[in-house]
Structure formats: structure tokens, C-alpha cells
Amino acid sequence: MLEIKDLHASVDGTPILKGISLTIGDGEVHAIMGPNGSGKSTLSNVLAGREDYTITKGSITYKGKDLTELAIEERASAGIFLAFQYPTEIPGVTTMTFLKTAVNAQRKVRGEEELNAVTFLKLVRQKAKELKVDEDMLKRPLNVGFSGGEKKRAETLQMSLLEPSLAVLDETDSGLDIDALKIVADGVNRLRAPDRSMIVITHYQRLLDYIVPDHVHVLAKGRIIRSGGKELAKELEASGYTDLTESAA
Amino acid sequence: MSDQALTYLDANGVAAVGPAWLDVRRKAARASFADAGFPHRRVEAWRYTDLSRLIAKTDWQPAMPHAGAVLVPEGRSNPFAAITSHKLVFVNGFFRPDLSELEGLPAGVEILPLEAALESGTKFETAFDANGPEAVAPIAALNTACAKDGAVIRLGEGVALDQPVQLIHYTPDGGATASHTRNVIELGAGASMTLLEAQIGWGGAYLVDRLTNLTLGEGASLTHVRIEDEDAQAVHIATVLGDVAAEASYVAGTLAIGGRAGRLQTALRFTGEDAHAESNTAYLLRDQQQLDSTIIADHAVPGCTSGALAKGVLDGEATGVFQGKVIVAPHAQKSDAKQMSNALLLSRDAAMNAKPELEIYADDVQCAHGSTIGELDGDALFYLRSRGIDEQTARRMLISAFLGGVLEQIPHEEARDLLSERAAGWFESRSGGEA
Ligand SMILES: Nc1ncnc2c1ncn2[C@@H]1O[C@H](COP(=O)(O)OP(=O)(O)OP(=O)(O)O)[C@@H](O)[C@H]1O
Ligand SMILES: [Mg+2]
Numbered sequence: 001m002l003e004i005k006d007l008h009a010s011v012d013g014t015p016i017l018k019g020i021s022l023t024i025g026d027g028e029v030h031a032i033m034g035p036n037g038s039g040k041s042t043l044s045n046v047l048a049g050r051e052d053y054t055i056t057k058g059s060i061t062y063k064g065k066d067l068t069e070l071a072i073e074e075r076a077s078a079g080i081f082l083a084f085q086y087p088t089e090i091p092g093v094t095t096m097t098f099l100k101t102a103v104n105a106q107r108k109v110r111g112e113e114e115l116n117a118v119t120f121l122k123l124v125r126q127k128a129k130e131l132k133v134d135e136d137m138l139k140r141p142l143n144v145g146f147s148g149g150e151k152k153r154a155e156t157l158q159m160s161l162l163e164p165s166l167a168v169l170d171e172t173d174s175g176l177d178i179d180a181l182k183i184v185a186d187g188v189n190r191l192r193a194p195d196r197s198m199i200v201i202t203h204y205q206r207l208l209d210y211i212v213p214d215h216v217h218v219l220a221k222g223r224i225i226r227s228g229g230k231e232l233a234k235e236l237e238a239s240g241y242t243d244l245t246e247s248a249a
Numbered sequence: 250m251s252d253q254a255l256t257y258l259d260a261n262g263v264a265a266v267g268p269a270w271l272d273v274r275r276k277a278a279r280a281s282f283a284d285a286g287f288p289h290r291r292v293e294a295w296r297y298t299d300l301s302r303l304i305a306k307t308d309w310q311p312a313m314p315h316a317g318a319v320l321v322p323e324g325r326s327n328p329f330a331a332i333t334s335h336k337l338v339f340v341n342g343f344f345r346p347d348l349s350e351l352e353g354l355p356a357g358v359e360i361l362p363l364e365a366a367l368e369s370g371t372k373f374e375t376a377f378d379a380n381g382p383e384a385v386a387p388i389a390a391l392n393t394a395c396a397k398d399g400a401v402i403r404l405g406e407g408v409a410l411d412q413p414v415q416l417i418h419y420t421p422d423g424g425a426t427a428s429h430t431r432n433v434i435e436l437g438a439g440a441s442m443t444l445l446e447a448q449i450g451w452g453g454a455y456l457v458d459r460l461t462n463l464t465l466g467e468g469a470s471l472t473h474v475r476i477e478d479e480d481a482q483a484v485h486i487a488t489v490l491g492d493v494a495a496e497a498s499y500v501a502g503t504l505a506i507g508g509r510a511g512r513l514q515t516a517l518r519f520t521g522e523d524a525h526a527e528s529n530t531a532y533l534l535r536d537q538q539q540l541d542s543t544i545i546a547d548h549a550v551p552g553c554t555s556g557a558l559a560k561g562v563l564d565g566e567a568t569g570v571f572q573g574k575v576i577v578a579p580h581a582q583k584s585d586a587k588q589m590s591n592a593l594l595l596s597r598d599a600a601m602n603a604k605p606e607l608e609i610y611a612d613d614v615q616c617a618h619g620s621t622i623g624e625l626d627g628d629a630l631f632y633l634r635s636r637g638i639d640e641q642t643a644r645r646m647l648i649s650a651f652l653g654g655v656l657e658q659i660p661h662e663e664a665r666d667l668l669s670e671r672a673a674g675w676f677e678s679r680s681g682g683e684a
Contacts, residue, residue, distance in 0.1 A: 048635045052627075076637035088632040092650025101646070102636035109637065141650075158636065 001026050001166055001197040002047075002067075007058035009046050015056070016042045018222035024166070027194040031208055031233060032201045034219035035241050040201045041085050043219070044170045047199075048082040049075050062166065076102075077109035079165030083155040083172045085201075090142040095154065098142050099124060103161055127160045131187050132180075148175030156187045167191070168199045173207040185210030205237040218244055251286025253301060258283060261311050261427050262394045268367060274377045278393035281380075285387050294384035297570040297602045298541040303484050303510050304456060311397075312341040312426040312455065319348065319419050322451050324674060327417050328476055328667045329445040335360055336415040337400045342428025342457070344398050348417075357405030360414060363431055366401040373401075376433045376462035381490040381516040382545050384574070388488055388514070392460040396431035399459075403433075404440035406466070413443035413661065418459065423452030423480060432461040436469035438494075443472040443661050450507070454482040463491025463499065467521060470498045474664040476671060478507035481536065485511045493553075495521025502659035504668045505532040506675050510539045517555070518547040519581075527556035529658040533675045534567035534599075541570035548577040548584040551611075557588045560655045562648055563599035571603040573618060579610040590620040593651045645676050 002024040009017040016039050024030055032040055046053050047060065049072040060067040062078065070078060090098070104114040115123065128135055133153050143151055152172050159167055169188065173181055188198070188211050200211055208216070208230060216232040217224045218241070226232065226244055236244075262279055265272040288294070289301035319340055321327075337360065338348035344362035351360055359366075366373075380389040400416050416432065436442065448459070457479065465471055479485045485508045493499055503513060517526045532540045546555035561569035571590035592601035603620035625647050633643035652672065659665035 048631075050631055071640070072631065072634040073637050073639050073643075076635055082635055084632070088626075088628045090626075090629045090632065090647070090650065092653040093633075093646055098633070098636075098646075101642065102633075102638055105639065105642065106637035162636065 001028070001063065003061040005059045007046070007060065008056045009042060009053045010056055011042070011053050016053075016222055017046065019058070020219075020222070020224055022217065022224065024197050024199065026197060027192070028214045029192065029198045029200060029211065031213035031216045032199060032219055033203065033216065033233065033236055038219045039222045040219055041170055044082050044168045044199070044201065047080060047168055048072065073105070076162075077106045081159050081162055081164035081167045083152075083159055083167065083169045085170040085174070087143045087151045087155055089144045091144050093142045095140055095142045096124070096138045099138070099158065099161060102158070106162060124161065127157055130190070131157050131160065132183050133157050149177060149180050152176055153180060153184060156184045160187055160191060163191070165195065166197050166199070168201070170201045171203065173202050173204060181207065182210065205233045208233045220244065250283060253305065254283050254286040257287070257309055258394060261309060261429070263397060268370070270372055270374055271367065271377060275394055278390040282387060282390040282394055285390070288387045294543070294572065297568075297572075298510065298512050298539070300512070307425045307454070309425055309427045309456060312420070312422065312428040314343040315340040315421055319421055321419065321449065325449055325451060325478060327415070327447045327449065328671045329413075329415055329447060329664060331667070332413060332415070332445065332663055334413045334415040334445060336417065337362065338417045338419070339398065339430065340419045341422055341426070342398055342418070342430050355408070355410065357408040358410060359401065359403040361401055363396070363399040363401055363433070366433075371401070373433050373462075375464070379462065379490060382547070384543055384545060384572070385488055385490060385514050385516045388458060388486055389460060389490060392429050392431055392458055392488070395429035395458070396460070397429065399431035399433070401433045402444070403435045404437055404442060406437035407439040408437065409440065410442035413445045413664070416444065416446045418448045418457070420450030420452050420455055420457060420479065420483070423450070423455035423483065425454060426452075427456040427458070430457070430459040432459065434461060434471070435464045436466055436471055438466040439468045440466065441470040443474065443664070445664055446473070446475040448475070448477050448479060448485065448487065450479040450483055452483075453480055455480065456484045458486045460488040460490065463489060463517070465491065465493045465497040465499060467494045468496040469494070471500070472660050473499065473501040474659055474661060474668065475501070475503040476668060477503065477505040477511060477513065479511065480507065481538070482509050483507070484509060487511070487513050489515040489517070492518050492520045493524045493526050496523045497521070498524065499526040500658070500660055501528045502656055502665070502668070503528070503530045504656065504672055505530065505540050506534075506671070508538060508540070512541040512543065514543040516545040516547070519550050519553040522550050522552040524553045525555070526553075527658070528558070529655045530559040531652050531655040531672065532559070532561045532569060533672060534561065534569065535564040537566050539568040539570070541572070543570075543572040544588070545574045546576070546586055548575065548581045548586065550578070551581045552583045553581070554585040555587070558655060558658070559590045560652055561592045561601065562595065562652065563592060563601060564595040566596070566598040568599070569601045571605070571620065573605040575607050575609070575616055575618070577609040577611045577614050577616070581611045582613040584611060584614040584616070586614070586616045588618040591651070592622045593648065594622065594624055648676070649673070
């Protein structure tokens with residue numbers, strides 16, 4: 001699905017990612033943990049194609065193709081989805097209108113028929129219900145005034161509508177109450193499929209009790225300093241990052 | 250004395266052809282305009298719109314009637330065509346009965362061209378006396394001295410006109426020609442109507458000056474919807490000057506997309522308590538277009554509310570101007586006035602000048618004013634694109650979102666939707682497809 005090789009990326013000339021290599025097979029779920037400021041969100045943004053970041057070295061191959069050649073929207077239509085750590089508030093754009101535009105834009109690129117208003121509404125209602133997203137929220141401007149947890153749920157709703165091949169969840173658990181965490185995790189688990197891979201970025205082992213990863217990586221100072229199985233998350237929960245980052249330095 | 254003004258008046262002024270009450274006023278206006286000259290940038294209220302310079306180096310001659318059919322270019326047609334209305338059509342500033350629709354006017358409603366109204370002996374002394382505040386007075390004088398035709402709309406007491414009235418102005422011919430139009434609109438106490446105005450031209454370099462005198466009686470209500478879509482080389486001025494009586498209401502919604510340089514100036518004075526006036530303007534400019542939206546609300550009496558909202562999208566080397574002025578007289582307590590200017594700059598070379606002004610002499614008032622100038626939000630653009638929405642569509646969504654809340658204020662739903670469509674058309678026609 002995804003192969004990152006020796007990836008270096010910088011912003012305004014400051015190197016942030018300093019040689020990341022990561023291979024994600026079809027259907028795999030990889031968790032990325034690591035201290036604040038270590039580059040987790042930077043990696044997500046680079047995958048989604050944010051133009052503020054410059055790739056200075058290395059490669060990203062997605063489904064056998066050079067991902068860096070694709071524009072932001074082309075990556076989305078090719079199946080990459082980033083659930084933002086801080087979803088952007090967009091006043092004046094109704095959530096429902098946005099969802100429909102996004103779904104149909106991707107369908108169009110893939111040569112699928114666009115969904116009409118009725119079909120789309122049915123689909124959104126069903127997904128919203130599963131994720132316990134209040135329908136009234138969909139009539140509001142996108143993310144505007146949504147609570148922290150509501151934003152994360154809205155991101156999950158978008159993901160379940162867009163059905164990506166590679167989902168990157170950047171701290172989708174932060175800001176969620178215990179019930180919401182369960183609902184969102186269930187939503188994510190429903191999407192798990194042999195042809196769908198996920199990168200789950202989190203600070204908390206708790207999420208990984210619900211979304212059980214195949215691999216866990218620790219990112220520190222722009223590098224992956226340790227990788228392991230799901231038990232690595234438990235170990236980190238107990239010991240913290242200090243030992244690891246010190247031994248890596 | 251201004252030579253520029255004298256030369257202009259000699260070519261374009263209307264000679265004394267009667268009626269006598271009007272000739273007197275034309276003469277006075279001519280003298281006053283000759284004295285003051287075309288407003289220029291050293292006149293504070295015209296700092297950003299140097300009309301004197303804009304019309305300089307051109308030997309302006311009066312526009313002539315356009316013979317025959319009017320072939321409106323594709324995409325530039327009257328946006329209100331589908332709305333069943335009473336209609337007055339002017340071409341090059343001259344009334345065209347063959348294109349107008351004035352049959353079946355209900356009782357208490359008078360709609361006719363100015364020339365016919367003057368011939369019938371109707372007097373409009375007050376409409377031609379009022380020159381308005383300093384900012385608009387020079388143009389009011391110019392208009393009085395030069396206006397040949399226009400529309401007269403009068404509603405008797407309590408008349409609620411169901412169908413809107415359309416005033417459609419086409420300017421198919423240019424080449425250094427000028428036209429001056431005077432509209433007189435009087436609504437009796439409790440009368441109400443919707444005015445749909447379209448100003449559309451494709452004749453190249455021309456100058457149009459349209460002035461509308463409004464008199465709203467007690468409790469009268471006027472909805473005024475406008476589109477300004479003049480030729481990319483034209484200079485245009487649209488003035489609304491009027492009095493709003495107690496409990497009367499004036500709500501304007503304007504979409505301005507045309508012209509090389511334009512000034513929309515509205516000066517309203519409250520003459521009775523609990524009246525309301527608001528102007529909502531959306532302007533979309535590119536290349537070297539410039540548009541000046543100047544709005545003056547004179548709270549001469551207590552208890553009135555006024556609002557001025559202007560939102561501009563500026564691309565290329567376009568320039569936007571917002572001048573708002575609220576005057577609250579010493580005894581005009583409980584006045585409520587709002588002014589807001591928002592500009593979205595799509596290019597580095599675009600510019601915006603905003604100047605909200607408050608002159609408040611009363612203490613128990615609510616006045617709010619502000620202005621913002623910004624660019625498209627890069628984070629928002631990234632967010633939309635990261636969901637598969639192409640850049641052009643994403644930009645368009647954000648621009649429409651920015652404009653939201655202006656045209657929405659138009660109380661006439663059909664007209665509002667038609668104007669929104671025309672605004673969307675502006676994006677389609679953007680050259681280069683940058684957004
Ligand atoms: N646009 C930017 N301009 C300047 N510095 C940036 C920018 N984006 C990221 N950085 C810096 O890069 C480093 C990595 O940031 P990033 O957001 O990727 O961390 P993170 O691992 O996601 O942290 P957290 O766990 O707090 O979310 C930080 O030091 C941050 O300040
Ligand atoms: Mg982060």
C-alpha cells in the first residue's frame with residue numbers, strides 16, 4: 001500500500017522529518033506514537049500533500065506510484081484520507097454541502113456516477129446515525145463552533161463516507177469522551193478491510209485497546225526510533241518516551 | 250470655475266426647454282457644477298475615485314438614441330427577465346417604449362418616462378432641489394444639468410404593488426459618449442414595492458450617470474435590487490438620494506461586476522422616527538476595475554436603524570473602495586447604525602481602501618463599524634482539497650462563503666437567486682482559470 005523511504009521534509013528551511021522509512025502493507029493498521037513536536041502531524045500532512053512542506057530527500061510510493069507527483073485533491077481521489085488533528089473551521093460552507101461536493105468530486109474522478117441529492121442524504125443519515133453525529137450538525141458551517149469531540153466525530157464521518165484506501169488518523173481520539181471514543185473506534189473498525197490500511201497517530205494506549213494495531217512505531221525528533229508489535233504501546237504507557245529518546249540520542 | 254466642467258456642460262448640458270420650474274433648477278445646477286468642477290482626489294469624499302482624472306482627455310459627447318434591435322451579448326442579459334414585472338427599458342439613456350411593458354398598471358400607480366411625466370405637467374421640485382450631502386452634491390448638480398430621461402414611479406397612499414418594477418438600462422453604443430438619467434421614485438404612506446434595476450453595457454468607453462431620487466412616505470417600504478454590469482471600459486456612477494419617513498423601510502441589495510471604474514453612492518436621510526435603511530453590496534472585480542461604494546446615513550431623527558454592508562472580491566489589479574458615513578444628530582437618541590466592509594484579495598496587486606466614519610452627536614446610540622481585508626484561507630483551501638475537491642472548486646466555495654450574507658439580505662427570493670447565479674457566472678468567466 002505505502003512505502004516511505006528515507007523521507008526528509010522541512011518547513012521554511014527547518015528540517016522536521018529526518019529520514020523516515022515505513023512500509024505499510026494492504027489491510028494493516030500501524031500506530032505511530034511519540035512526543036509532542038516529534039513530527040507526527042508533519043508526516044500526515046506530507047502524505048496528504050500540504051504545500052507548506054518541502055520534501056528534501058527520500059520517496060513515498062503509494063500503490064506502486066510516486067505519491068509526491070500527485071496534487072492534494074488527486075491523492076484524496078486516489079484513496080488517501082487524513083483525519084486532521086485540528087480540523088479547520090470553514091465559515092459559510094455548510095457541512096452537508098461540503099460532504100456532497102467531496103463525495104461526488106471523488107466519484108467523478110474515479111469515473112463513478114455522482115450521487116443524487118436523495119441517495120446522498122440517505123447515505124449520510126445512515127453513517128451519521130452509526131457515529132451518533134447529530135443531523136443538525138450537518139446543517140451548520142463546516143467545523144465552525146463544533147466542540148473538540150464533535151470535530152473528531154465529523155472527521156470520522158467524512159472518512160466513512162469517502163471510504164479511503166489509506167486513512168491517516170491524527171490524534172482522532174484526543175478530545176473524545178469515553179463513550180465517543182468507543183463510537184469512533186467502532187466506526188474505524190467497521191472500515192477495517194483487507195484492502196484498506198490505516199495509520200493511527202495517538203498519545204494513548206487506550207485507543208489501541210479498541211483499534212488494535214498490527215505494528216507500533218515511535219517517532220522522535222523526525223525519526224522512527226523504535227518499531228514493534230501492539231505490546232510496544234503498553235510498554236510506552238508504563239515507561240514513557242524518556243528512556244527511548246535518550247538511548248536514541 | 251473649472252474649464253473641464255464648462256467644456257463638458259457645453260456639450261452635454263440640457264438647454265432650457267422647459268418646464269420653467271425645471272429650467273431654473275437646471276441653470277442653478279449648471280452654475281454650481283461649473284464652479285465646483287468634476288470631483289477629484291483632493292476632495293476628501295472623492296479621494297479614492299478621482300472622477301476628474303477618470304474622464305479627462307476625452308471629448309465627451311451626448312449619447313444618441315440607439316436605432317433598432319438591442320443585441321445583448323451572451324451571458325449579459327437582464328438577469329430579472331424571468332420575473333413578471335412592469336418594465337421600463339432605456340437604451341443609451343433613452344426610453345424605449347417598444348421594449349417596455351407598462352400595460353395594466355393598478356390604480357394609484359404611475360410609472361412612466363421622465364419626459365412624458367414632465368410633459369404631463371407634473372412637478373418634481375423637491376426631487377430636483379435636493380442635492381444631498383457634500384459627497385454626492387457635485388454629481389447631483391451634474392445630473393440635474395444634464396439628465397434627459399429617466400423613470401418616474403409614484404405609488405399612492407397604501408398601494409402595495411404586487412409585481413416588481415424593472416428599470417433596465419442598456420448601453421450598446423460608446424465611443425466617448427455620455428448619458429445622464431434621472432429617476433424619481435415616490436412612495437406614498439404605507440405603499441410598498443420592489444424595484445429591480447439592471448445596468449448593462451457593452452459599448453466600450455462611455456460614461457453613465459444615473460441618479461435616483463427617493464421619497465418614502467410614512468410606513469412605506471421599498472426593496473431595491475440592482476446589478477451593475479457595465480462595459481469593462483466604462484465609467485459609471487449610480488447615485489441614490491432620498492428621504493425616509495417614519496417607520497418606512499429601504500432595503501437595497503446590489504451586485505456590481507462591471508465597469509472600468511464605478512461609484513455607487515447612496516445618501517439617505519431619516520425624516521421620521523423608527524425608519525430603517527440598509528444597503529448590501531457585493532462587488533466582484535478583476536483586471537484594473539475599480540469600484541467605490543459610498544454610503545451615507547443621516548440619522549436626523551431619533552429611533553432609526555441603518556446598515557451598510559459591502560463585500561468585495563478583488564482579483565488582478567482591481568481596487569475596491571468603501572466609504573461609510575453615519576451622522577447622528579444631537580437629539581437622535583436610540584439610533585442604531587452599522588457599517589461593515591469586507592474585502593477578499595485574490596491577488597497581490599489588488600487593493601482595498603476602506604474608510605468608515607462616524608459623526609455622532611447623541612449619546613444614547615448604538616453604532617458599530619469595521620472593516621476587514623484578507624486573503625483566501627490557505628488552511629481551508631488545503632482542507633477542502635484534501636477531501637478531493639479540486640482547487641478551482643475549492644476556491645470558488647470559499648469565495649462564495651465569503652460573499653455569503655450579502656445577497657442573502659435581498660428580501661425578494663427570486664431576484665436574490667438570479668443575482669447569486671450571475672455572481673457564480675463571474676467565476677466561470679474568469680480568464681486563466683486561476684480560481
Ligand atoms: N508550519 C510550520 N512552521 C514552523 N514549524 C513547524 C510547522 N509545522 C510544524 N512545525 C514544527 O515541526 C515540529 C513537528 O511538529 P508536528 O506538528 O509534526 O508534531 P507532532 O508530533 O504532531 O506533535 P503533537 O504530538 O504535539 O501533535 C514542531 O516543532 C513544530 O513546531
Ligand atoms: Mg500532531
